[in-house]
Amino acid sequence: MIRDITLGQYYPGGSAVHRLDARTKIIATLVYIAALFVVNNFWGFLIAAASLFTVIAISRVPLKFIFRGLTAVFLIIAFTFIINLFMVDGRVLWEWKFLSITYEGLQRACFMAVRLVLLIIGSSMMTLTTKPIELTDGLEKLLNPLSKIGVPSHEIALMMTIALRFIPTLMEETDKIIKAQQARGADFESGNLLSRAKALIPILIPLFISSFRIAQDLALAMEARCYHGGEGRTRMNQIRFHRGDAAAAVLLIAFLGVIIASRWI
Amino acid sequence: MTIEVKDLKYIYSPDMPGETTALDGVSFDVTEPSIIGIIGHTGSGKSTLLQHLNGLIKPTSGEIYIDGECITDEKKNLTDVRRKIGLVFQYPEHQLFEETVAKDVAFGPKNLGLEEEDIDRRVRRALYMVGLDYDEVADVSSFELSGGMKRRAAIAGVIAMEPAILMLDEPMAGLDPQAHRDMLALIKKVQRDMKLIILIVSHNMADVAELSDRVLVMSKGRIIMDDGPHEIFKRYDELSAMGLSVPPAAEIAQKISKKVKGFESNPLSIRELADDIEEFRRTKR
Numbered sequence: 001m002i003r004d005i006t007l008g009q010y011y012p013g014g015s016a017v018h019r020l021d022a023r024t025k026i027i028a029t030l031v032y033i034a035a036l037f038v039v040n041n042f043w044g045f046l047i048a049a050a051s052l053f054t055v056i057a058i059s060r061v062p063l064k065f066i067f068r069g070l071t072a073v074f075l076i077i078a079f080t081f082i083i084n085l086f087m088v089d090g091r092v093l094w095e096w097k098f099l100s101i102t103y104e105g106l107q108r109a110c111f112m113a114v115r116l117v118l119l120i121i122g123s124s125m126m127t128l129t130t131k132p133i134e135l136t137d138g139l140e141k142l143l144n145p146l147s148k149i150g151v152p153s154h155e156i157a158l159m160m161t162i163a164l165r166f167i168p169t170l171m172e173e174t175d176k177i178i179k180a181q182q183a184r185g186a187d188f189e190s191g192n193l194l195s196r197a198k199a200l201i202p203i204l205i206p207l208f209i210s211s212f213r214i215a216q217d218l219a220l221a222m223e224a225r226c227y228h229g230g231e232g233r234t235r236m237n238q239i240r241f242h243r244g245d246a247a248a249a250v251l252l253i254a255f256l257g258v259i260i261a262s263r264w265i
Numbered sequence: 266m267t268i269e270v271k272d273l274k275y276i277y278s279p280d281m282p283g284e285t286t287a288l289d290g291v292s293f294d295v296t297e298p299s300i301i302g303i304i305g306h307t308g309s310g311k312s313t314l315l316q317h318l319n320g321l322i323k324p325t326s327g328e329i330y331i332d333g334e335c336i337t338d339e340k341k342n343l344t345d346v347r348r349k350i351g352l353v354f355q356y357p358e359h360q361l362f363e364e365t366v367a368k369d370v371a372f373g374p375k376n377l378g379l380e381e382e383d384i385d386r387r388v389r390r391a392l393y394m395v396g397l398d399y400d401e402v403a404d405v406s407s408f409e410l411s412g413g414m415k416r417r418a419a420i421a422g423v424i425a426m427e428p429a430i431l432m433l434d435e436p437m438a439g440l441d442p443q444a445h446r447d448m449l450a451l452i453k454k455v456q457r458d459m460k461l462i463i464l465i466v467s468h469n470m471a472d473v474a475e476l477s478d479r480v481l482v483m484s485k486g487r488i489i490m491d492d493g494p495h496e497i498f499k500r501y502d503e504l505s506a507m508g509l510s511v512p513p514a515a516e517i518a519q520k521i522s523k524k525v526k527g528f529e530s531n532p533l534s535i536r537e538l539a540d541d542i543e544e545f546r547r548t549k550r
Contacts, residue, residue: 180360183352185376205362
């Protein structure tokens with residue numbers, strides 16, 4: 001049940017995409033997201049989608065796995081589609097009382113939905129092919145120049161690492177607590193909204209307490225190993241750019257050029 | 266009350282990268298109130314098996330019958346199943362949440378939709394069964410209790426549902442020696458007084474040897490031994506090949522019999538070993 005959420009999960013593999021430096025993938029993802037908002041016509045979306053599916057094919061992450069993650073955000077996509085569908089003025093296609101669908105509205109709604117789908121798949125490709133630790137290491141390196149102006153880049157990266165690291169732990173804990181309370185006859189599925197919300201108390205309180213316990217244990221363990229912040233800290237795995245990253249950079253620039261050009265097709 | 270498990274199979278996250286077969290054709294039955302110890306390596310499927318018996322996990326294939334009733338049936342009302350079968354998870358004290366001990370113990374009976382009076386009676390009885398004084402703990406927050414007492418309060422919460430089958434997952438884990446001894450005595454007492462079938466999962470062979478009337482040994486999702494504790498712990502070599510140990514008394518007996526000719530003993534506790542040595546010395550003389 002809880003295990004089915006694939007958003008932000010890592011899919012182990014050794015493909016060219018997996019081997020890229022995390023920094024390359026973070027930048028590429030940001031560029032890709034920006035490009036999606038540059039696109040303004042059908043051909044642009046076609047190019048963006050084709051590029052994304054090429055990357056997916058190279059990464060060898062099964063499509064089934066990617067789309068399973070998409071079902072979790074289906075509601076948001078549907079909501080955006082409907083809002084756009086009815087809210088844009090223009091040539092009327094269909095009318096009923098106060099509702100009307102216009103040609104422009106339909107086009108905008110489709111574009112928005114496709115944009116969202118590509119955006120979600122694109123960013124989940126980053127997490128699917130990068131180990132969380134590499135991801136935060138990469139982020140720390142990217143943010144490093146900002147530490148000169150007082151941005152605590154190491155602390156931000158550490159917080160992210162810890163948060164990512166404890167998602168599965170807390171999920172397991174939640175699963176266990178739910179089961180334990182179910183074994184005592186707790187019912188989370190029936191009743192009205194209020195009684196369902198109340199039914200969550202036996203889960204939330206133990207979960208809250210165990211989060212504190214886990215946090216305390218972690219803090220102690222870190223202090224016992226002399227953790228004292230980012231200053232002067234060395235790392236076991238140095239991250240470096242390779243030839244693949246250079247190739248990726250060239251492809252990325254080419255992609256961006258084509259996308260910008262597609263605006264005038 | 267009887268349990269009948271037929272060819273139970275369970276696969277974790279099928280078609281995903283982490284696919285694992287947790288249970289691979291488990292069959293056994295229990296017909297009499299008794300204590301049954303389940304031992305096995307981490308990941309051998311012990312806890313998964315317990316969760317199946319309570320209907321928390323649906324098997325990939327196979328059936329479970331409780332009192333002749335199939336609980337793995339799609340349409341089966343699981344509340345009824347859980348009323349009859351209590352499951353105490355590992356570290357049950359982590360699931361305490363109410364303001365007072367009495368309220369927490371009452372959570373299960375309340376979910377069964379019982380009358381106020383009946384709930385109060387059950388809470389008192391359950392606390393008595395686990396050796397907690399009602400007047401002393403009823404209105405105390407469970408977070409103020411000691412570790413051992415918390416554990417007992419949590420077990421009381423399951424006993425208050427008055428199940429006919431009680432399953433305990435590592436009930437002794439992390440307790441200090443005194444609380445450990447108390448817990449062993451408690452489990453025996455609960456079984457005797459309430460005439461239950463008790464299933465216990467444990468890593469501690471001495472505990473299993475002391476408590477169990479029968480022992481199931483699990484490995485890689487299968488039951489590979491199913492016998493009385495004396496017979497099981499005789500198979501010292503097979504168990505250690507699986508990375509399992511035997512009770513300390515059995516291990517010492519094993520070592521003595523290798524050094525001393527003619528000595529044979531198959532004890533579960535130090536007391537039994539001492540008796541056997543005494544006996545051996547008498548016959549020698």
